[in-house]
Amino acid sequence: MPVSPERERFRELAAAGYRYIPLYSELLNDAETPVTLFVKLTKGTGRFLLESVEQGYQRSRYSFIGWHPLLTLKATGSLLTVSEKEGSFQINGEPLAEIYQQLSALRVAPLPELDPFFGGAVGYIGYDYVRQIYQLPPPTGPVLGMPDLYWVVPEYLVRFDHIAHRITIILLARVDTNDFDGAYEQARRKLTRIIDRFDRKIRPVPLPNTLKGEKPATRTTLLARHQFVDLVERAKEHIQAGEVKQVVLSQRISQKYSGDPFLFYRVLRSLNPSPYLFYLDFDGFKLAGSSPETMVRLTDGLVTLKPIAGTRPRGATAAEDRRLRQELLADEKEQAEHQILVDLGQQELNRVCQAGSIRATERMAVESYSHVMHLVTTLQGELLPSLSGYDLLRAVFPAGTLSGAPKKRALEIIETLEPLRREFYGGCVGYLGFNGNLDTCITIRTVLFHGRKAHLQVGAGIVAASDPEKEYEETLNKAAALLTALEQAGAGGWS
Template identity: 40%
Template structure:
C-alpha cells in the first residue's frame, strides 16, 4: 500500500483499488454450489451469481454492485460503490456507522472520483448531453455492510449496443482507479497475483438488446485444489493503512464465514 501512496504523491494517479488475496486449501468433498448457497445465505446480494466454468473453475459471487445495465430502449445505468462501513447488531451503533460513512469527506472524495470516471466512460458511447448523476453518495445497506453508492445514467448512441458499452467501460472504475489505465498498470505491478475472475463482470444479454451486469466482488473462486477469496479498497492520498486493512477485513468476512475459516 505504501508504494500506491508513493505513486499518488508523485502525481501518477489519484486513486487505485488495491487488493489482497486469501487462499484456502480445498477440502475433499467440498460442494462448490453448496458453498455458494451458504455465502448467499450469509450475505444476500442483488447480483449474486454461481458460474460453473468447468472442472477447473467455479465462481460463487455475492456481489452487491451493479456494473452496467442497458434497457432495450437504450437507457444506461451504472452504480459505482465506494465507501464502506460494517453493520452492527445494536441499532444505535449501526445508525451511527451509517451516518459517519455518509459524512466522511474521504469516502465521498473516493466515490466522486470514480463517479466522474464512469461519467467519462459512458460519455464515449452515449448521446451528447445525456449523461446524468441522479444520485451522488447514496447510502445503501446490505447484510454486513453499509455502502456509498452513486448512480450514473445515460442514453446509448444510435447504432451501438451492449458490446460497445462494455468495451467502453470495462474494467469497472470502482475496481481499478483514476486515471484508469495508469491505475491498472500500477495494480499489475504491485499485486502479487492476477485477479482472475475477481473484479471482472458477470452479465446477461437479451435478444432485445438489453443487458445487466455485476462487478465480481465478495466472491469465492473454487479450483481443484484451492478456494480463493480477495478483497481490497480504494487508496487515496489520505488513506491510513490500518483503516484500509480493517475495511478489507469487513468486506471479506462473509466469504471467510462461508468457508468456515473466519477467526474473529
C-alpha cells in the first residue's frame, strides 16, 4: 500500500526535530460515506464526525472522522486537565491559551499538501467560557455538569474529499529518535490495519414510518410560555432604556431518551442538512448537531464570519415558501435586527483584521433549512500577521447572534434573566488545526445526550419591535427539526 511522505522525506522531517509526522494514504472512494466509515472504523469515546452540506443540499468539499485521542483537553473555569497515554496533569490558566500551547508542544510536521486540515484539536467551547473574557456575575441555576471546553487530538483522521472522490487516511506517527525506520514501518502497519476494517458491513436505518414504538417521551422546559413571554418583556425594558439594541434569550427543552444518539444524528442529517453537521462522542456525553451558522473560520489568514439573524418558518407549499421569503426580505424589524449584528461583527473583526481588508461578500441573503429560513451576511477580512486563531476566537466569542449588542451589556442581561447556565448552547464546535487554520460553528440546533436524557436549547433575538408571543413561537420553529429527529430516532422507546 503506497503511503506518503516517502521514507526519505520522513527521515528528513524526523531529523528536523518534529515529534509527530502525519503519514497518510489516499484511496479512490466511490462506495463509502462518512457515516459508514464512522461506524466501521471508530470505537470508544473521544471520536467525532464532522460533515457539511451547503445551500441547495450540495455536499461541501470535506468531511472528517477522527478517533483514538493522543491528547484529551478538558477545562472547567481556569483549570485545564490534559490526559495522554502516559497519564494526566492539570494546568491553571487561561484554558484556550493553554490548549493552543499543548498543540504547539506536540511539534507536528507541516504537510501543506494536506491543507486545510490534516490534524489538530476537535471539540467545543461552551458558552460559559465567556467568563474568561468578560467580567460577569457568578453563575446560578441548575447545571448539567459539562466541561467549559473539551477538545481531543486524534491519532487517526479520515478526510473525505467529496469533489475529488478520495479518502485520505492520516495517522500521526510518533517519531522514535533512535529508530526512524522502525517508526515509519510501525505507522505503515497501522494504516494497513485501518484499511482492512473497510470490509465491515452496517445495516441501513428503517424509514420513520416503518418504526414501531411507544408515544414520544414527555418533554420538560424550565420556562412555560408565559414565563418566556415575561422575559421578553423584561428584555424590551432594557432595550427601551437604551442599554442594548438587541439581546438573545433562550429556553431549554429536555426529555428522556432511550435510543442510540448516533441514530439520532443519522436521522437529523437527513431531516435538516446544514453547513455544519457534527457528532462528538466524548467521555460522559454525546453532542449532535446541524448548525447553520459559522462562528468564525480562519483559512491561510483569511477570516470569515457569517452573522445569521432574521427568521421565518418554511412554507407548507412552494408558493407559501416564496411568500414567506419575500416577507422576510421586506420585514423592517428583521432587517434592523440583522444589521445590528452585522455591525457588531464588523466591529469585532476590526480589532483583529488588517485595516481596509473587511468586506461583505454576501449581504442579507436568504438561506433555507428544513423548518426555517434565515437572513445571512458573509463578512471576510485578513487577520493581522501578529495574531493567531486564539486571538480571533476571543475577539468574536460568544457570537453576537447568540448574545446581542452591545455585547457586554447583553451578556449581563442574559445572566440576570435566564434561569440556568447555557453550558453547551451558544458556544462553538469545530477544529483548531496544527497549521493555524480553524473552522467553528455556533452550537445551535444541537442536542446533548447526557445520562438517559436529551437536552436542546433554542433562542430568539429580542429588539425594540419584538412581539413576545412571536418570539416564543420562533424558538419552537427552531426546535422543530431536533424534536422530530428525536421522535423518529427512538425518543419514545424504539430500540
